[in-house]
Every structure is written in structure tokens, then in C-alpha cells.
Amino acid sequence: MSEARMQGGPDYKPGMFCWVELGTSDSAAAKDFYNKLFAWNYNDMPMGPDGVYTMLTLNGKDTGGLYELDAEMRAQGIPPHWLSYVLVTNVDEITAKAKASGATLLKGPFDVPGAGRMAVIQDPTGAVFAIWEAKEHTGAGISNVSGTFCWNEVVTPDTRKAGDFYTNLFGWTTQQFGDDYTIFNIGDRGAGGMYHLTPEMGPVPPHWAVYFAVDDCDAIAQKTEELGGRVLKAPTDIPTIGRFAILQDPQSAAFAILKPEQPEH
Numbered sequence: 454m455s456e457a458r459m460q461g462g463p464d465y466k467p468g469m470f471c472w473v474e475l476g477t478s479d480s481a482a483a484k485d486f487y488n489k490l491f492a493w494n495y496n497d498m499p500m501g502p503d504g505v506y507t508m509l510t511l512n513g514k515d516t517g518g519l520y521e522l523d524a525e526m527r528a529q530g531i532p533p534h535w536l537s538y539v540l541v542t543n544v545d546e547i548t549a550k551a552k553a554s555g556a557t558l559l560k561g562p563f564d565v566p567g568a569g570r571m572a573v574i575q576d577p578t579g580a581v582f583a584i585w586e587a588k589e590h591t592g593a594g595i596s597n598v599s600g601t602f603c604w605n606e607v608v609t610p611d612t613r614k615a616g617d618f619y620t621n622l623f624g625w626t627t628q629q630f631g632d633d634y635t636i637f638n639i640g641d642r643g644a645g646g647m648y649h650l651t652p653e654m655g656p657v658p659p660h661w662a663v664y665f666a667v668d669d670c671d672a673i674a675q676k677t678e679e680l681g682g683r684v685l686k687a688p689t690d691i692p693t694i695g696r697f698a699i700l701q702d703p704q705s706a707a708f709a710i711l712k713p714e715q716p717e718h
Contacts, residue, residue: 463596465540468623468639470605471585471592472538473663474518476531478704480507483519483533486680486702490673491600491665495519514594516601533706535663536573537582537605539623544570544586547622551576554618565590576618578609579659597666603711604664606646608657615647662699663708670696670712677702 465471477483484507487493493509493516500506500520507519522531541547544562551574552558559581561572568590575581585592597603609615616635619625625637625644635647650659667673670688677700678684685707686699695713702708 463593465587465592466639466642467540467542468625469540469642469644470537470602471540471587472517472583473593473602473605474520474536474538474583475509475533475706476520476522476526476536477533477702477706478522478527480505480519480521483702483704483706486682487519489680490676493600511595511600516593516595533702533704534581534660535706535708537661537663538571538585538592539582540592541584541586541623544572544584547584548572548574551618551622554621556618576607576609576615576659578611578615578618580607580609580615580661582607582661599666599668601666602663603666603713604643604646604709605661606648606664607659607661608648608650609659610650612647612649619647660707664697664711665708667710667712670698670710673710674698674700 475483484495487509491511493511496508496510498506498508504520504523508515509517509519522533548558548562555577557575559573559575562570564570569588570586571583573581573583593601595601607615612635616627619637620627623639623644625639628636628638630636633649637644637647650657674684674688681703683701684698685701688696688698690696693714695711697709697711699707699709
């Protein structure tokens with residue numbers, strides 16, 4: 454997250470995803486790719502003595518963040534990746550609760566001056582996420598429209614363990630969708646999803662996937678390849694939900710896209 458004013462926009466509640474962030478090996482190339490793919494603009498801001506944090510913007514509103522992986526992260530073998538943030542009321546309390554439930558603290562808790570407080574956590578099954586205690590910056594000023602994040606889902610080898618962990622940590626309730634998909638709810642709103650990571654999916658680590666809303670799933674998948682990225686899962690229909698694909702940017706960070714099904718009038 455960055456030093457930024459709190460913006461009007463989505464009404465985030467504790468337990469909801471409020472921000473997404475790309476850690477990349479080449480920030481200039483990533484900016485060019487996503488600008489051409491989603492029409493994002495960028496606002497670079499100083500971060501620490503040498504770093505830069507980039508606010509991703511659409512229609513003048515923050516929709517996520519981007520930074521270049523530093524030498525220490527690269528030495529640790531951290532690949533380019535998208536990170537999902539959950540809004541909480543107290544980062545330190547949630548961090549302690551997560552550790553007591555078998556999670557690993559990767560970073561923090563620490564303050565982001567002028568914005569909030571955060572920590573990065575690895576759940577007991579291996580998926581990494583962040584938690585965010587808002588001060589001046591609550592989260593993305595725009596979401597759930599084309600070119601912005603619209604869904605987050607954990608892909609895990611142990612859905613029982615992960616489900617128990619997240620429902621205990623955030624107060625989420627679970628709802629089954631189809632044979633092998635779980636929807637996490639916070640109150641009457643969908644907070645995220647979960648499905649089982651199988652060996653047939655290949656050498657994929659447990660992770661939280663970020664979905665971006667699009668107007669044309671097939672066109673964006675094709676454009677991703679034209680811009681040097683890859684299609685990891687070709688556009689596929691999900692009955693009553695929409696059409697989705699899993700993609701990878703040229704620096705190897707994976708993300709998903711979804712064209713929501715339009716309700717019949």
C-alpha cells in the first residue's frame with residue numbers, strides 16, 4: 454500500500470478483500486503490459502531509500518499497487534506474483550490469531566506511513582495473503598468493474614484445513630458451489646472462493662488468485678498472448694457466473710479474468 458488519501462468508492466467491511474498488489478521483476482515492462490491490457494495509468498511514489506511504489510489507477514481512482522521485487526526478495530526465490538489484502542480492524546490481533554492457528558508470519562506487522570498497518574501471512578496450507586488495517590487509505594477506490602479486481606480465491610491442497618483457518622480468522626462462513634468450490638461469505642456478501650489444488654494441475658503452489666473483471670474474456674486472453682504473456686487456462690464458461698481464463702503476464706505473475714454473466718431482464 455502507499456501513502457495516499459482515503460478515496461470514495463467500494464464499501465469495504467472487515468473481512469473483505471480491499472486491495473491487490475503486483476510484485477514484479479520488471480516494473481517498466483509490467484506497467485506497459487497492463488496499460489495495454491487494462492488501460493491502467495500509474496502514479497509512482499517514493500518507498501524507502503531506493504524503492505518506488507506505483508499506484509495503479511483507472512478513471513483517476515486507485516485500483517491496486519505495483520512494485521519491483523528487491524534483491525533480498527529475489528535471493529529468497531520470491532517470484533513475480535499478485536498479492537491480495539484483507540481489511541481487518543486490528544492487524545496485530547489478527548496476526549497473533551493467525552500464528553496461533555498454524556500460519557507463518559512472513560512480514561510485519563508494520564506501519565505504512567500515511568496509509569495504514571499491514572502484515573503478510575502464509576496460511577497453514579502454503580497460500581500467502583496480506584492483512585490491512587486502514588488509516589488514511591481504506592483500499593481500492595474502484596472495483597468490480599471492467600479493468601479492476603472483482604474476486605479472490607485460494608487454491609489449496611487441503612480445503613478442509615484452509616477452510617477452518619479462514620473461517621476462524623475472519624469470521625467467514627462457507628457455502629458450497631458445485632462439486633468442488635467453496636464460497637466464503639462475510640455476512641450476506643461474498644468475500645472470496647476456494648478450490649482444491651490437485652496434482653493434475655501441475656507444479657502450481659498454493660496461492661490466492663486475483664480475478665479482474667473484463668468485458669470480453671476471449672479478447673483479453675488473446676491480447677495477453679500478443680503482448681508476450683501466456684494463457685494458462687483457456688476461456689471457459691462457468692454456468693450462472695460468467696466466462697473466465699487464467700493468464701500469466703510476461704514477467705510470469707499469474708492472474709485470472711472474468712466476464713460476469715449478465716442477468717436476464
